[in-house]
Amino acid sequence: MESEAWQSVxxxxxNEGVPHVLQQxxxxxxxxHTEESAGYTKPTIEHRLxxxxxxxxxxGD
Known part of the structure; x- marks a missing residue:
């Protein structure tokens, strides 16, 4: 079974000093078998800030 997720790097x-998170x-x-079964991740070439x-x-408000 395969799905996708974003991992913070x-x-x-x-340039303005505002922090951004680089994600891959x-x-x-x-x-x-189950959602909790062992698996692995494989990085792709797609990134975002x-x-x-x-x-x-x-x-909360």
Whole structure:
């Protein structure tokens, strides 16, 4: 069974000093028996920068 996920790699500041998180897409492989079974990830070549504030938001008002 295969799915995709984003793995955080590093925190980088842009030219204005705002922190962003460098993320790399990974392919997630599991044995398919259960969600908790052992598996592995394989990095892909796709990356993205996400503002740190986007990853640290929570449901509270």
């Amino acid at each position: 590093d925190v980088i500041r842009n 897409k990974v392919a997630v492989y599991t044995s398919g 996400v503002p740190l504030t986007e990853l640290t938001k929570f449901g």
